[in-house]
Amino acid sequence: MAEEIPLRTDDGAPVIVRRSARRRRTVAAFWEDGNAVVAIPASFTKAQEREWVRRMLAKLKAKGERRGSGDGRRRPSSDSALAQHAALLSRTYLGGRAVPTSVRWVTNQNSRWGSATPSEGTIRLSHKLQPMPQWVVDYVLLHELAHLLVAGHNAAFWRLLEAYPETERAKAFLEGVSFATSRGLGEGPASVDTDED
The missing domain is CATH 3.30.2010.10 (Metalloproteases ("zincins"), catalytic domain)
Structure with a gap:
């Protein structure tokens, strides 16, 4: 189940936090349909969630990854x-x-x-x-x-x-x-x- 929180990346993309009961210790971040998705264990507290979202968004930014296929959906040019x-x-x-x-x-x-x-x-x-x-x-x-x-x-x-x-x-x-x-x-x-x- 995805839970959207009122957070955006530096360039304005929505951030979705996805909690998973199958995930025990690992945290992942990736782009999906123009959204930055941070996958965390369901057992994380709200404080752990905030900290890991901050860390993972910084990693996405540092890697210079583009959202989705890079087709410009978040940057309307026409x-x-x-x-x-x-x-x-x-x-x-x-x-x-x-x-x-x-x-x-x-x-x-x-x-x-x-x-x-x-x-x-x-x-x-x-x-x-x-x-x-x-x-x-x-x-x-x-x-x-x-x-x-x-x-x-x-x-x-x-x-x-x-x-x-x-x-x-x-x-x-x-x-x-x-x-x-x-x-x-x-x-x-x-x-x-x-x-x-």
Whole structure:
């Protein structure tokens, strides 16, 4: 039986802990369908589970293994894959309430990481996000999905993003990139926001 815990790898992949009564002392970690799976003995305590998950995720990262077949399922590069990923994020974090009419990568967005036009239900993400960690891309996409439900940046809007565990980390990451860019240390848009039109 697999037990999902609210944990993600550094690049945003879900982590599944699989307890096995047949497993006595060995612990294993591997990629399966885009998830990092850590197999542990059923007899482990919660503290042992946390420690071994931490250790095994570090080993997976050190080995540089890719999820699944490396087919990019966790890094949507086409507009259709991005739209499918947006639907998954909406179901997972927003109860499926945000339903965009289109989601696409754009190359002409130089001052924003993402934008949404709530009246049309459209979302655009800057192509400059593509090489960033998936948890950052997911945050920007969720930010724009949330704008389809709440147009401004009021308390109700930010409450929608509380469900995503990487919100604060991703905001800090993007602020760091924007800071570096503003001082000529790199390239990237300066903000995540919604269109006003």
